[in-house]
Amino acid sequence: MRTVLLAASLCSIAVSALAQTARPDPGPLTIARQGSFFIGGRDVKSDTLSTLPAYAASGTITVDQMYVRYQVPVGELGVPITLIHGCCLTGKTWETTPDGRMGWDEYFVRHGHPTYVIDQVWRGRSAGDPSAINAVRSGKEPVDKLPTVFSAGHESAWAIFRFGKEYPQTMPGMRYPISAQVEFWKQMVPDSLANLPTPNPTVPALSELAQKIDGTVLMSHSQSGIYPFQTAALSRKGIAGVVSIEPGACPAPTEDMKPYAGLPILVLFGDYVDEFPRWAPRLANCRAFIAAANAAGGKAELLVLPEIGIKGNTHMLMQDNNSLDIADILLDWIGKHAIAAP
Amino acid sequence: MRTVLLAASLCSIAVSALAQTARPDPGPLTIARQGSFFIGGRDVKSDTLSTLPAYAASGTITVDQMYVRYQVPVGELGVPITLIHGCCLTGKTWETTPDGRMGWDEYFVRHGHPTYVIDQVWRGRSAGDPSAINAVRSGKEPVDKLPTVFSAGHESAWAIFRFGKEYPQTMPGMRYPISAQVEFWKQMVPDSLANLPTPNPTVPALSELAQKIDGTVLMSHSQSGIYPFQTAALSRKGIAGVVSIEPGACPAPTEDMKPYAGLPILVLFGDYVDEFPRWAPRLANCRAFIAAANAAGGKAELLVLPEIGIKGNTHMLMQDNNSLDIADILLDWIGKHAIAAP
Numbered sequence: 001m002r003t004v005l006l007a008a009s010l011c012s013i014a015v016s017a018l019a020q021t022a023r024p025d026p027g028p029l030t031i032a033r034q035g036s037f038f039i040g041g042r043d044v045k046s047d048t049l050s051t052l053p054a055y056a057a058s059g060t061i062t063v064d065q066m067y068v069r070y071q072v073p074v075g076e077l078g079v080p081i082t083l084i085h086g087c088c089l090t091g092k093t094w095e096t097t098p099d100g101r102m103g104w105d106e107y108f109v110r111h112g113h114p115t116y117v118i119d120q121v122w123r124g125r126s127a128g129d130p131s132a133i134n135a136v137r138s139g140k141e142p143v144d145k146l147p148t149v150f151s152a153g154h155e156s157a158w159a160i161f162r163f164g165k166e167y168p169q170t171m172p173g174m175r176y177p178i179s180a181q182v183e184f185w186k187q188m189v190p191d192s193l194a195n196l197p198t199p200n201p202t203v204p205a206l207s208e209l210a211q212k213i214d215g216t217v218l219m220s221h222s223q224s225g226i227y228p229f230q231t232a233a234l235s236r237k238g239i240a241g242v243v244s245i246e247p248g249a250c251p252a253p254t255e256d257m258k259p260y261a262g263l264p265i266l267v268l269f270g271d272y273v274d275e276f277p278r279w280a281p282r283l284a285n286c287r288a289f290i291a292a293a294n295a296a297g298g299k300a301e302l303l304v305l306p307e308i309g310i311k312g313n314t315h316m317l318m319q320d321n322n323s324l325d326i327a328d329i330l331l332d333w334i335g336k337h338a339i340a341a342p
Numbered sequence: 343m344r345t346v347l348l349a350a351s352l353c354s355i356a357v358s359a360l361a362q363t364a365r366p367d368p369g370p371l372t373i374a375r376q377g378s379f380f381i382g383g384r385d386v387k388s389d390t391l392s393t394l395p396a397y398a399a400s401g402t403i404t405v406d407q408m409y410v411r412y413q414v415p416v417g418e419l420g421v422p423i424t425l426i427h428g429c430c431l432t433g434k435t436w437e438t439t440p441d442g443r444m445g446w447d448e449y450f451v452r453h454g455h456p457t458y459v460i461d462q463v464w465r466g467r468s469a470g471d472p473s474a475i476n477a478v479r480s481g482k483e484p485v486d487k488l489p490t491v492f493s494a495g496h497e498s499a500w501a502i503f504r505f506g507k508e509y510p511q512t513m514p515g516m517r518y519p520i521s522a523q524v525e526f527w528k529q530m531v532p533d534s535l536a537n538l539p540t541p542n543p544t545v546p547a548l549s550e551l552a553q554k555i556d557g558t559v560l561m562s563h564s565q566s567g568i569y570p571f572q573t574a575a576l577s578r579k580g581i582a583g584v585v586s587i588e589p590g591a592c593p594a595p596t597e598d599m600k601p602y603a604g605l606p607i608l609v610l611f612g613d614y615v616d617e618f619p620r621w622a623p624r625l626a627n628c629r630a631f632i633a634a635a636n637a638a639g640g641k642a643e644l645l646v647l648p649e650i651g652i653k654g655n656t657h658m659l660m661q662d663n664n665s666l667d668i669a670d671i672l673l674d675w676i677g678k679h680a681i682a683a684p
Contacts, residue, residue: 035438050492059495096377150392153401
């Protein structure tokens with residue numbers, strides 16, 4: 001029912017399922033301040049930092065910190081937004097699209113929202129620890145102590161991102177700028193998350209960041225989809241709302257729903273979900289979670305784009321050819337629902 | 343002699359060796375455009391991308407691409423500047439300092455220079471390949487096929503960065519904001535460069551970037567200090583000048599100097615160099631290189647900061663407490679020497 005209400009409120013935005021709203025040259029952007037910093041981090045002592053003579057094997061390094069880059073626009077400010085990328089990717093997800101269009105990071109700033117882009121711990125500019133590799137390399141540990149680190153190949157990622165059911169076929173009407181796919185593959189990085197504890201150290205870092213910002217929407221994607229919920233379960237401090245884009249998982253509907261009571265939550269899915277065995281159960285679980293959360297006093301909504309007439313969106317909808325139209329929908333929701341001073 | 347001339351031209355800038363020039367609140371910043379993209383990259387087929395059932399072991403990934411983030415200010419533009427970080431670090435090097443002051447990335451933009459910040463290939467947001475690790479982990483390759491990946495520990499990095507001769511002692515008058523050292527350690531990442539060919543794939547990527555920008559100063563640091571020279575040896579196209587900050591190596595003076603003829607080159611060193619056995623020979627070699635380059639029609643200069651009365655600068659001088667004064671020196675040099683249309 002909430003979906004229906006949301007759809008009604010969005011009818012002026014979703015004017016066309018076929019083409020992105022024309023976007024004029026946005027002109028210059030004036031920002032009040034920008035920069036980058038880290039959140040979290042812990043020191044680790046190791047005797048296997050290096051196998052090179054130029055760098056000592058023994059010493060202390062810092063890991064589990066989360067890189068954050070931010071821009072704050074001038075003028076009246078909207079609710080800050082924190083962008084949390086998904087599996088095998090970095091904060092680059094939200095920047096300039098593979099075909100050279102404006103990313104959500106800049107678009108949100110241009111709409112008055114201080115915007116924070118993170119790299120999950122152990123990925124991108126957030127350092128991991130090579131000690132386990134060097135411990136095996138130097139014979140101190142057996143091979144089975146090697147870390148679990150993987151890359152997603154283009155061919156298998158194809159269906160995960162729902163570009164098509166099988167590489168290189170594409171879904172009919174699919175909106176990803178597939179002619180620029182070579183630029184997308186460059187965004188993918190090796191992923192060490194399987195080595196990390198639960199919750200991932202990114203989660204307490206997000207909590208600390210939300211409190212530092214003192215009010216932010218946590219906008220997650222895919223593998224990080226669950227992180228804002230896990231963050232809310234740690235503490236509601238600083239969380240102005242949750243936008244979970246195509247989460248790999250929502251909280252189980254059987255869980256305690258107290259952490260989400262009164263928290264504005266939007267779970268967003270694109271098109272073709274029911275045609276993909278990887279995704280259909282995830283959407284079904286999110287539907288059940290939202291029902292459970294609302295039954296327990298929640299303010300949770302599910303938006304499945306084809307249900308409001310927007311078709312063709314893939315898993316990477318922040319880069320699809322109507323990405324800024326989707327951004328408008330999210331900005332509209334944030335403007336109406338996010339808690340101004342959580 | 344060039345050093346003396348340079349020193350004379352800088353006497354109005356280097357007013358004090360003791361304190362950074364006071365910096366008022368810079369106010370808002372207006373940029374014409376910004377974004378990020380990758381340069382380079384090649385596809386690699388592998389059967390050991392993953393040991394997890396959720397991700398296929400076989401497939402194609404893209405590696406050797408170089409991440410680039412840029413901002414172009416409004417108004418009359420200076421020569422573009424490309425910032426190339428050093429060992430065990432990422433583009434974060436040039437952003438907000440550990441104690442929260444403005445980084446050179448923004449400072450240069452505020453002075454009218456389109457500024458490009460890269461992550462070297464296989465580091466930060468520029469992906470590496472985990473195949474070798476998984477090949478060993480799955481028993482397909484022996485342990486000695488594991489990649490060489492190392493992290494620099496705080497204790498050994500201490501003398502490399504010339505904070506002091508031995509951790510945690512500091513050099514007298516040392517300008518690094520050492521009270522914020524915990525934030526600096528968070529910037530350090532594992533480094534895979536020892537696995538990569540020579541020249542490092544970052545070098546052809548820099549050449550491609552320089553040609554895309556169509557004129558940029560290549561500003562390198564430490565381990566990447568040699569890269570602009572290697573880039574010039576590939577092609578002079580797009581290179582407006584070279585600023586090499588505390589290079590780990592200059593080209594050998596016995597090499598062919600033709601690639602550097604007529605190229606504006608500034609090699610910059612901070613303080614205490616002769617007191618550190620790691621650094622003294624590097625400075626000596628750079629002096630010899632500059633003499634050889636100039637003897638062959640070069641336009642190369644060496645600037646050793648204490649020789650013009652600026653004392654206390656460490657290896658991380660872009661983060662020292664007088665970092666913006668050093669930036670002014672470089673901007674002055676770029677304004678006078680960089681080739682406007684290379």
